[in-house]
Amino acid sequence: MSALPTVLGGRYCIERLLGAGGMGTVYRARDLLQEQFGDPQPYVALKVLSEAYEQSPDASALLFNEYALMRHLHHPNVLRIYSFDVDTTHQRVFMVMELLRGPTLDRLLCERPLGLGWSALQEIALPLLDAVVHAHERGVLHGDLKPSNVLxxxxxxxxxxxxxxxxxxGTLDGLAPVSRSRVNAWTPGYAAPEILEGAALTCVxxxxxLGCLLYELASGKHPFNRQPATRTRLKRPKNLPRHAWCAVRKALALDPTKRTISAAQLRTALATQPGFFAKLL
Known part of the structure; x- marks a missing residue:
């Protein structure tokens, strides 16, 4: 495959690298068509396949699947996707997405080693949970929820x-089947134990x-040090009220049959103020 050109698809002028993950690389680009028609903000984000995966037989299909899944979502807390395109001259497939400024959650966690207070935690957790609830309601599973994927x-x-x-x-049944076994890109610290053992991806x-993320937001530390989970007795983070801890602890169950809580129920628990239960007594 040829080197990445300066202008992709005859329209998008690549300006600089924004970030790179296991499967894809994201660039800031200028939409020359929008610029031609006077748009003062013609900037977009482009995602292309990383060098490690661009030769994989299923690589292009994987990127298209991501586009198809994201196109199915319409929520203010999910990054907007614009299009999926092919640069036939340079044999490149790519996605065009909205360009936003700001750090990822990973960076904030590095700056807050003791975690976030309850109000600050809610400001991040509730929109994130709203996004996941919406995805699940639309039949879409994320599969890689972690701080670096939250902007x-x-x-x-x-x-x-x-x-x-x-x-x-029953959702997006028209998509071509794609084998993810060759990708093997699960993030060990956030992938559920059953996923690492080869089980299918599910809502639970x-x-x-999400349980790992919420624990990390509250304490500043990953419950299992960003490693595959072990049977360790976890303590309630001080910044997490008891009623919320009950919900997060269920989410962190190693046995998926005991993970008896949905993203929507997690959201309800995190939205409830600590004093609410005291008023009922």
Missing amino acids: LSEDGVRLFDFGLGQAQA ADVYA
Whole structure:
């Protein structure tokens, strides 16, 4: 495959690298067509396949699947996708997405080693949970929920990178089947134990990753040091009220049959103020 050109698809002028993940690389680009018609902000983000995966037989299909999944979502806390394009001259497939400014959640966690207070935690957790609830309601599984896939933009929280995502049965049935076994790109610290053992991706696997994220937001530390989970007795983070801890602890169950909580139920628990239960007594 040829080197990445300066202008992709005859329209998008690549300006600089924004970030790179296991499967894809994202660039800031200028839409020359929008610029030609006077748009003062013709900037977009382009996602192309990383060098490690561009030769994979399923690589282009994987990127298209990500586009198809994200196109199925319409939520203010999910990064907007514009199009999927092919540069036939340079034999490149790519996605065009909205460009937003801001750090990822990973960076914030590095700056807050003791975690976030309850109010600050809610400001991030609730929009993130809203995004996942919406995805699950639309039959879309994310598959790679982790701090580096959560953007804290000037316009609010955005969930992105559905590269390992899948559609639930009965959703987007027209997509060509893609083998992810050759990709093997699960993030060990956030992938549910059953996923690492070869089980299929499910809603409860996403819930496990959410549990890890919420624990990390509250304490500043990953429950299992960003490693595959072990049977360790976890303590309630001080910044997490008891009622919320009960919900997060369910999400962190290593046995998926005991992970008896949905993303929507997690959202309800995190939205409830600690004093609410005291008023009922």
